[in-house]
Amino acid sequence: MSDEDASVTITLRPEQERAVADAIRSGAYQTPNEVIERALEVLRFEDGWLQENKQLIEEKIDRAIGQLDRGEGISAEELPGRLEKRKAAWRAEQSR
Numbered sequence: 001m002s003d004e005d006a007s008v009t010i011t012l013r014p015e016q017e018r019a020v021a022d023a024i025r026s027g028a029y030q031t032p033n034e035v036i037e038r039a040l041e042v043l044r045f046e047d048g049w050l051q052e053n054k055q056l057i058e059e060k061i062d063r064a065i066g067q068l069d070r071g072e073g074i075s076a077e078e079l080p081g082r083l084e085k086r087k088a089a090w091r092a093e094q095s096r
Helices: 014-025 032-052 054-069 079-094
Strands: none
Touching: 014 032, 032 054
């Protein structure tokens, strides 16, 4: 028996079963196997992306920690307003 012919039985939590059923009901997938294959494909892609960008991500985190250490952070009171402005700018850009 080849690796392609081997099968594994897994137990899904109820919310996972619902997610698989919803994906099939959407028409995007025909079988639970297709849903799982796609989920694994996305997982492999995301894991690969994280590995490829690990150094850049770590540099950004280090830079942010440095900014916080120097007192350059945003206060909790300021944050909602700044996020709203950024969201509004993003929406305006998207509607062009």
